Amino acid sequence: MQTLQIMKKELKDFFVSPIAYIVISVFLLTTGFFFFSNFFTVGQTTLRGFFSLLPVVFSLIIPAITMRLFSEEFASGSFEVVMTLPVSPTEIVVGKFLSALVFVSAMLIPTLSYAITASYLGDLDWGPVVGGYAGAILLGGAFSAIGLFASSLTRNQIIAFIVGALFCLTLTLIDQVLFFFPPSVLGFFSQIGAGFHFRNIARGIIDTRDILYFGSMIFLFLYASFLSVTSKE
Numbered sequence: 001m002q003t004l005q006i007m008k009k010e011l012k013d014f015f016v017s018p019i020a021y022i023v024i025s026v027f028l029l030t031t032g033f034f035f036f037s038n039f040f041t042v043g044q045t046t047l048r049g050f051f052s053l054l055p056v057v058f059s060l061i062i063p064a065i066t067m068r069l070f071s072e073e074f075a076s077g078s079f080e081v082v083m084t085l086p087v088s089p090t091e092i093v094v095g096k097f098l099s100a101l102v103f104v105s106a107m108l109i110p111t112l113s114y115a116i117t118a119s120y121l122g123d124l125d126w127g128p129v130v131g132g133y134a135g136a137i138l139l140g141g142a143f144s145a146i147g148l149f150a151s152s153l154t155r156n157q158i159i160a161f162i163v164g165a166l167f168c169l170t171l172t173l174i175d176q177v178l179f180f181f182p183p184s185v186l187g188f189f190s191q192i193g194a195g196f197h198f199r200n201i202a203r204g205i206i207d208t209r210d211i212l213y214f215g216s217m218i219f220l221f222l223y224a225s226f227l228s229v230t231s232k233e
Helices: 002-016 018-042 048-066 068-076 078-083 089-121 126-153 157-177 183-192 194-202 208-230
Strands: none
Touching (some): 002 089, 018 048, 018 089, 048 126, 048 157, 048 194, 068 078, 068 089, 068 126, 068 157, 089 126, 126 157, 126 194, 126 208, 157 183, 194 208
8 A cells, every 4th residue: 555655665764864863852851851850849640741741842843753744855856756656645645644643653652651650659540641642642643734734835844844833833822822812712712722622631531522623633734735735746
């Protein structure tokens, strides 16, 4: 299947580049610092601090992962060669998206040590932990789709990163920076904010509305990427 072949190729390119290891190192150092500093300060066996920080960190880390997916090919001219192969734009978009999602999932695996550490030092409630990681995968998928779309808009990786990060940060913080709006309006902005839906899942409560939100965001931005790519054929 061409989609899987594209995914494997992109994953290989990720790990050949030093950027992947830099991104992973920055992610683990940042989350590790805040987790352990908060853990020993508060003195509670919980990953709440880690998960509360995750949307903002993802907003900056994931666009750095996805910025090269299309932009690099546009800049080098290799995208025209790819389009001559027996592969459809849909397979290209989905394959690149899956490679980013697998990379984000792999990046999260070392953070399981935070949960293991907390469980050894106290009575850890695993419900919010499982919910938090489920939410992290969904959030990572949504932000990967956004970053992919940003990369499909330009041949400049820096611009792709900035556009993707702005999209992600807006969805993460929109319900927190508009506190001066009337409550009725705030309710609407909360519903379109990724941070709001992530926090719901991270509490350990799986609501179909939150899953539908992330699924819709992934579909919307993958479709937007498809339209952007086909316009360049």
